[in-house]
Amino acid sequence: MSTIDFALTCPAPAGRHTTVQLAHGGGGRLTRELVESVFVPAFDSRALRERHDSAVLPLGEAWLAFTTDSYVIHPRFFPGGDIGKLAVFGTVNDLAMAGARPLYLSAGFILEEGLPLGELQRIAASMRAAADACGVELVTGDTKVVDRGKGDGLFVNTAGVGVVPRNVAIGPRHIRPGDAILLSGDVGRHGIAVLSVRKGLELESGVESDCAPLAAQVAGLLETGIDVHCLRDATRGGLATALNELALDAAVGIEVEERAIPVCDEVRGACELLGLDPLYVACEGRMVVFVPAAEACRALDALRACHGGEAAVQIGEARTGPAGMVTLKTTLGAHRLLDLLSGEQLPRIC
Amino acid sequence: MSTIDFALTCPAPAGRHTTVQLAHGGGGRLTRELVESVFVPAFDSRALRERHDSAVLPLGEAWLAFTTDSYVIHPRFFPGGDIGKLAVFGTVNDLAMAGARPLYLSAGFILEEGLPLGELQRIAASMRAAADACGVELVTGDTKVVDRGKGDGLFVNTAGVGVVPRNVAIGPRHIRPGDAILLSGDVGRHGIAVLSVRKGLELESGVESDCAPLAAQVAGLLETGIDVHCLRDATRGGLATALNELALDAAVGIEVEERAIPVCDEVRGACELLGLDPLYVACEGRMVVFVPAAEACRALDALRACHGGEAAVQIGEARTGPAGMVTLKTTLGAHRLLDLLSGEQLPRIC
Numbered sequence: 001m002s003t004i005d006f007a008l009t010c011p012a013p014a015g016r017h018t019t020v021q022l023a024h025g026g027g028g029r030l031t032r033e034l035v036e037s038v039f040v041p042a043f044d045s046r047a048l049r050e051r052h053d054s055a056v057l058p059l060g061e062a063w064l065a066f067t068t069d070s071y072v073i074h075p076r077f078f079p080g081g082d083i084g085k086l087a088v089f090g091t092v093n094d095l096a097m098a099g100a101r102p103l104y105l106s107a108g109f110i111l112e113e114g115l116p117l118g119e120l121q122r123i124a125a126s127m128r129a130a131a132d133a134c135g136v137e138l139v140t141g142d143t144k145v146v147d148r149g150k151g152d153g154l155f156v157n158t159a160g161v162g163v164v165p166r167n168v169a170i171g172p173r174h175i176r177p178g179d180a181i182l183l184s185g186d187v188g189r190h191g192i193a194v195l196s197v198r199k200g201l202e203l204e205s206g207v208e209s210d211c212a213p214l215a216a217q218v219a220g221l222l223e224t225g226i227d228v229h230c231l232r233d234a235t236r237g238g239l240a241t242a243l244n245e246l247a248l249d250a251a252v253g254i255e256v257e258e259r260a261i262p263v264c265d266e267v268r269g270a271c272e273l274l275g276l277d278p279l280y281v282a283c284e285g286r287m288v289v290f291v292p293a294a295e296a297c298r299a300l301d302a303l304r305a306c307h308g309g310e311a312a313v314q315i316g317e318a319r320t321g322p323a324g325m326v327t328l329k330t331t332l333g334a335h336r337l338l339d340l341l342s343g344e345q346l347p348r349i350c
Numbered sequence: 351m352s353t354i355d356f357a358l359t360c361p362a363p364a365g366r367h368t369t370v371q372l373a374h375g376g377g378g379r380l381t382r383e384l385v386e387s388v389f390v391p392a393f394d395s396r397a398l399r400e401r402h403d404s405a406v407l408p409l410g411e412a413w414l415a416f417t418t419d420s421y422v423i424h425p426r427f428f429p430g431g432d433i434g435k436l437a438v439f440g441t442v443n444d445l446a447m448a449g450a451r452p453l454y455l456s457a458g459f460i461l462e463e464g465l466p467l468g469e470l471q472r473i474a475a476s477m478r479a480a481a482d483a484c485g486v487e488l489v490t491g492d493t494k495v496v497d498r499g500k501g502d503g504l505f506v507n508t509a510g511v512g513v514v515p516r517n518v519a520i521g522p523r524h525i526r527p528g529d530a531i532l533l534s535g536d537v538g539r540h541g542i543a544v545l546s547v548r549k550g551l552e553l554e555s556g557v558e559s560d561c562a563p564l565a566a567q568v569a570g571l572l573e574t575g576i577d578v579h580c581l582r583d584a585t586r587g588g589l590a591t592a593l594n595e596l597a598l599d600a601a602v603g604i605e606v607e608e609r610a611i612p613v614c615d616e617v618r619g620a621c622e623l624l625g626l627d628p629l630y631v632a633c634e635g636r637m638v639v640f641v642p643a644a645e646a647c648r649a650l651d652a653l654r655a656c657h658g659g660e661a662a663v664q665i666g667e668a669r670t671g672p673a674g675m676v677t678l679k680t681t682l683g684a685h686r687l688l689d690l691l692s693g694e695q696l697p698r699i700c
Contacts, residue, residue, distance in 0.1 A: 020465040025495025038467065039491055042474035043457070043481075047489035055489035057454055059513060060412035068456035068509055072494045104407055106418035107393070108507045110460070115370040117388065124392035131393075139397035139405035141389055144422045144505075145375025146698060152500035157458045159418055159509030163409060348496060 025072075025348070027236030027282075028341035032245070051249040052171045053097035053232065056164055063166065065100030067091060068159040074348040076123065076154060079193045080208030083156055084123035086284060086350060088130035088138075089213045090235065091160040096215040097231040097287065099170040099222060100162030105131060107141040107158055112151035123154065134213040136160070168222060174229040175250035179318040180296035182289040184217060184303055185210065185311045186262035187239045191281035191346050192270045199274075207266045212285030217306040221289065224302045230290040233283070236350055240279040240338045242288055243326045251323040256316030256338070258330045279328075280341055282349045290318060375422075375698070377586030377632075378691035382595070401599040402521045403447035403582065406514055413516065415450030417441060418509040424698040426473070426504060429543045430558030433506060434473035436634060436700060438480035438488075439563045440585065441510040446565040447581045447637065449520040449572060450512030455481060457491040457508055462501035473504065484563040486510070518572060522599035524579040529668040530646035531604065532639040534567060534653055535560065535661045536612035537589045541631035541696050542620045549624075557616045562635030562658050570656040571639065576649050580640040583633070586700055590629040590688045592638055593676045601673040606666030606688070608680045629678075630691055632699045640668060 023030040040048060047055035054067035069090050076083040088105060095102040107127060111120065131138050193209040214233060221228055230250070234242040239261065247254045263271075263278045271278045285308060291299045296314050303312035316329075326338040373380040390398060397405035404417035419440050426433040438455060445452040457477060461470065481488050543559040564583060571578055580600070584592040589611065597604045613621075613628045621628045635658060641649045646664055653662035666679075676688040 018467055020461045020463055020467060020470070020495055022463050022495055022497060024461065025493060031493065034467075034493060035491075038471050038474050039457075039493070042471070042478045043488040043491065044478075045487045045489055047454075047487065048491070055454065055456075057489060057511075059409065059414065059453070059511070062410035062412060064409065064414075064454075064511065066454055066456060066509075066511055067490050068458045068507065069492045070458040070460050070494045070507060072460060072496050103409070104397075104405070104414075104416055106405075106416060106509050107389075108418045108420040108458075108509070110420050110422060110505055111370045111374065113370055113372050117368055117370060117384075120370070121388050121392070124388050128392045128394075137395045137397065138393040139395055139407060140417050141385075141393065141398070142419045142507075143375060143381065143384060143389070144420045144698075144700075145370055145372055146422050146502060146505075147372060149499070150502035152496060155460055155494075155496075155505070157418065157420060157507035157509075159416075159456050159458070159507075161407075161409070161414065161416055161511060348494075350494075 022347045023343050026345060027241050030342065050171055053094040054100060056098050063164040065095045065098040065162040065164050067094040068157060069094065070155060070157040071350060072155050072348050073194065073350050075197050078197050078209055079206060081211035082123060082126050083154065084126035085130045086211055087156045087158040088127050089211055090284065090350065091158040092134050092136055093214045093233045095160045095162040096218040097233055098164055099168035099218065100164045102134065102136045102160055102162040102215050104139045104161045105136050105158050107138055107156060109143045110151055110155040111143065111145045112153050113145060113148040115153050134215050170228055170231055172230055172246050172249035175246060175252055175290050175318055176229060177252055177318050177320040178293055179229055179290040180293045180314050181256065181316045181318065182299055183261065183313055183315045184287050184309045186264050187234060187283050187286055188263055188267040188271065188278040188281035190284040191349055192267050194349055195274065195346065207270065210283050210285035212308050214285065214287050217303055217309045220306040221299060221302045224298060226291055226295045226299050228289065228291055231287055233287045235282055235284060237341060238280040238282055241340060244340045247326050248324045253319035253321045253323060254316060254326045255319060256328055258328050260313055260315045262311055262313060279338065280345055282346060372697045373693050376695060377591050380692065400521055403444040404450060406448050413514040415445045415448040415512040415514050417444040418507060419444065420505060420507040421700060422505050422698050423544065423700050425547050428547050428559055429556060431561035432473060432476050434476035435480040436561055437506045437508040438477050439561055440634065440700065441508040442484050442486055443564045443583045445510045445512040446568040447583055448514055449518035449568065450514045452484065452486045452510055452512040452565050454489045454511045455486050455508050457488055457506060459493045460501055460505040461493065461495045462503050463495060463498040465503050484565050520578055520581055522580055522596050525596060525600035525602055525640050525668055526579060527602055527668050527670040528643055529579055529640040530643045530664050531606065531666045531668065532646065532649055533611065533663055533665045534637050534659045536614050537584060537633050537636055538613055538617040538621065538628040538631035540634040541699055542617050544699055545624065545696065557620065560633050560635035564635065564637050567653055567656040567659045571649060571652045574648060574652045576641055576645045578639065578641055581637055583637045585632055585634060587691060588630040588632055591690060594690045597676050598674045603669035603671045603673060604666060604676045605669060606678055608678050610663055610665045612661055612663060629688065630695055632696060
């Protein structure tokens with residue numbers, strides 16, 4: 001069913017809910033329902049239909065990548081980062097996922113009356129350091145203030161603009177059955193780092209967020225001339241959610257091997273303690289890469305040569321079907337469905 | 351003092367406050383202090399130093415305009431518009447103020463748990479209609495949800511991208527003493543329309559917001575070949591604030607004639623009732639235009655030929671000094687200073 005059919009046949013909000021639920025922000029099934037039932041029909045544009053992390057758009061002679069994300073993470077400071085660093089790297093990564101070279105960022109702040117100005121300065125400095133670290137410029141901004149009790153200290157939106165090289169065409173619709181699926185590093189660090197502060201957990205080995213820019217890894221990959229089919233960073237909802245989105249949008253089946261997916265001991269331990277599946281826990285510096293199987297080894301070499309990509313591995317492959325389904329081959333050799341989560345696992349993780 | 355001097359000499363938040371005040375969002379003196387003391391030193395970039403509504407940036411062969419605004423207006427629906435329409439036209443207008451042709455918008459939503467989904471659909475539809483009305487495309491978006499009590503229903507951020515024609519160089523630093531200052535229509539409608547709902551006022555003649563796109567007027571003006579020096583829409587803080595910002599950023603004096611500034615009777619009446627100065631009340635579809643005095647009449651003709659610009663008038667002129675000061679010649683022939691407001695006149699007006 002095309003998005004236009006959807007607009008014509010489902011004017012009412014889809015699903016069981018008539019009000020916004022926390023899970024609408026969780027990145028799982030309800031987030032997808034919200035986007036499909038409200039935003040896609042309303043905004044319906046070619047770019048949105050591509051279901052990409054960034055829109056890729058003509059602008060004169062160039063191809064422009066354009067993306068936005070708001071950040072509402074709680075708490076604002078966590079091991080390995082803060083909301084400002086996250087906002088810069090998150091948007092840089094969304095541009096990189098379109099194969100773009102990130103260039104410019106905007107920053108829109110929604111401040112709650114009473115926020116300490118010193119904290120705002122600290123976050124602004126962190127944004128600048130993050131921008132410098134990946135060679136992008138913060139070029140335009142906006143500040144709004146809401147009355148006490150009508151916000152939560154600070155929310156920040158970053159939008160980003162980059163250029164996509166002429167020969168690059170990366171996105172869900174370029175995924176082909178048979179593609180090798182690579183993962184750039186171990187998963188779940190960001191979510192556990194945030195939870196460890198939020199829950200006041202004294203996790204013995206202090207997991208740090210993996211919050212990091214992926215643009216250099218993407219540039220390294222593209223420089224090799226490998227025909228990269230799709231890139232997707234595993235953020236809200238973790239690796240499993242990213243794979244599900246891609247399986248749905250590319251109408252392919254995906255099979256991944258549990259044994260191949262790196263999860264560090266500290267994350268695994270914390271997940272067991274908290275009853276979480278690490279495959280659904282947010283990362284902020286990890287991506288999956290779809291390339292033709294024949295180019296998998298070269299692509300891994302290219303990733304491993306880049307800072308942050310040293311632990312890249314192949315975790316599975318795309319198949320002809322069942323379309324939209326992600327299957328995990330467990331360490332015991334059984335197969336289980338890695339579904340989209342319906343509920344909210346970790347609210348306000350980014 | 352350059353922004354870098356500022357960064358070196360004032361690392362601590364400027365002014366009397368150590369926490370965010372509502373007035374930091376009002377568009378007046380405190381907003382300026384916040385930007386100067388926190389964001390400019392942290393983000394310091396050539397584009398930010400231009401103090402323009404949009405950053406104008408090289409992108410391959412093109413000049414790109416890039417801007418962002420968050421919208422936290424309360425209430426979300428008001429006579430003549432809603433938060434969605436405002437978010438689209440507001441960002442389109444910021445692009446137009448750089449002389450750009452607006453092309454693409456992003457939309458980032460921060461939803462509070464419990465928001466009726468029907469309301470979100472209504473706002474999304476309003477954004478689409480507004481985008482269609484000015485020929486821009488909503489191409490990328492994001493949704494976050496915060497827990498009940500940590501937001502206020504819905505905040506929306508729009509960022510926008512446009513192209514600036516090669517021969518166009520518009521901005522505060524192009525203002526010259528002697529420039530004629532034009533105003534595209536009567537002022538204060540948006541603020542009064544919003545206040546009328548917020549205060550439950552039964553204003554007899556129902557003022558509607560002037561919320562409207564200015565891109566067609568700007569295009570009309572540029573088509574004439576007139577050497578437009580600067581454009582600025584009069585939003586938060588109204589006409590007086592816009593003029594103050596420009597006088598400061600261009601280091602010129604500005605004199606305007608009270609008699610020449612159109613304020614409709616309904617707005618004037620409501621302002622008297624509420625103890626407000628209409629020159630400080632927000633507009634969302636009005637701009638000031640700086641052109642060489644010799645081209646003022648042609649520029650007025652061009653504005654008046656466009657929808658929404660029919661009531662354009664000349665209101666004053668730029669002078670060599672006193673730099674940074676805006677003087678109003680009153681209807682009685684006296685002169686009074688139109689200063690930046692220190693406090694918050696109308697919180698959450700956009």
